[in-house]
Amino acid sequence: LGPPAHASQGNSLTRADQATIAPLPAAELQALVEAARRGEHAAVEDLVRATYQSTYTLAFRLTGNEEDASDVVQETYLRAYRSLRRFRGDAQFTTWLYRITANCSSTLLAKRARTRTESLSDDETVIDVRPHADPEQRLAGEDERTRVAQALARLPWRLRQVIVLRDIYDLPHGVIARELGITEAAAKVRLHRARCRLREVLAADEAEKMPGARAS
Amino acid sequence: VRGLAEIIRMRTGDCRAVAEVIPQFAAGDAEVDERAAGHIEACLRCQAEVAAYRRILRHLHSLHDEGIPPPVGSLAALLAALDAAGEQRAGSATWAIRAATVGGITVVTAAAGAAGVLVWMRRRLAETG
Numbered sequence: 272l273g274p275p276a277h278a279s280q281g282n283s284l285t286r287a288d289q290a291t292i293a294p295l296p297a298a299e300l301q302a303l304v305e306a307a308r309r310g311e312h313a314a315v316e317d318l319v320r321a322t323y324q325s326t327y328t329l330a331f332r333l334t335g336n337e338e339d340a341s342d343v344v345q346e347t348y349l350r351a352y353r354s355l356r357r358f359r360g361d362a363q364f365t366t367w368l369y370r371i372t373a374n375c376s377s378t379l380l381a382k383r384a385r386t387r388t389e390s391l392s393d394d395e396t397v398i399d400v401r402p403h404a405d406p407e408q409r410l411a412g413e414d415e416r417t418r419v420a421q422a423l424a425r426l427p428w429r430l431r432q433v434i435v436l437r438d439i440y441d442l443p444h445g446v447i448a449r450e451l452g453i454t455e456a457a458a459k460v461r462l463h464r465a466r467c468r469l470r471e472v473l474a475a476d477e478a479e480k481m482p483g484a485r486a487s
Numbered sequence: 488v489r490g491l492a493e494i495i496r497m498r499t500g501d502c503r504a505v506a507e508v509i510p511q512f513a514a515g516d517a518e519v520d521e522r523a524a525g526h527i528e529a530c531l532r533c534q535a536e537v538a539a540y541r542r543i544l545r546h547l548h549s550l551h552d553e554g555i556p557p558p559v560g561s562l563a564a565l566l567a568a569l570d571a572a573g574e575q576r577a578g579s580a581t582w583a584i585r586a587a588t589v590g591g592i593t594v595v596t597a598a599a600g601a602a603g604v605l606v607w608m609r610r611r612l613a614e615t616g
Binding site (some may be wrong): 312316317319320322323325327328331332335340341344345348349351352415416419420423435438439440441458463466467469470475 | 510511514516539540542543544546547548549550551552553555556557558561562564565566568569570573574
């Protein structure tokens, strides 16, 4: 998933937002976590500011749209805030947040899929209607990394989730399985299918780009 | 020296079988058996497929460092929501402290009253006895 349309405008954040969203070195982050666990509200706020963009990025990559990503992020931080005292610190705080984000996103997307009259199966693809996904624009010299991100965005959400969590965020199979509510074996099978599908989508894109592909 | 028939078989039939393990092999997730590894070593088509998967995985991994800017005002909204959650929590904590205090006072008062009654009854018994 590439940045949303607003990101390409390079002006989506206010100056105040840009000044307040900043990642921190691990040691400082750890100190903030400790202070937040002791109940210091200012530390909670600083912790949110330090991790906000990375959490939003993950949520956007998992959900594929701004509105759902914002909902997931809000739920993630509320849940993290409520259970901060239970955070044992045996994992990195960001990894712990990623796990909550994955869980919240899975819950939201599953709920959406259930309420939709036509639910999406893993065999269907989502058409990316954002302007920069237009094939004509793609032909205009976008690099392979961008095409990979766009192909990922077009995968069905169940397949996209496992690729994002494993191949982008490097979470272990067991953790992915737990947060998505499936068995580890199922997570591995899903990941295999997802990688194959992504490869197919990219190969189809390549074929489309070949000279004469449109004529045939 | 491999015979022509074996080479043809390795490049056609085995490609289909090996294709199943290529994504995991490229990602380093799984060991492939000797036969499949031998096939990949000899088959340019499968080697190209492994290389293609590795390129995809490399690009995916690099997306980790690419941040997506959140919508304007969303951080402020989140901080407000957390503030509200904090106040609610503090409110319920205060209520719990008040309840415990009132409960404690009630228990102490009741105990003192009971002790007073006991003392009074003892005195009465002593007076009448």
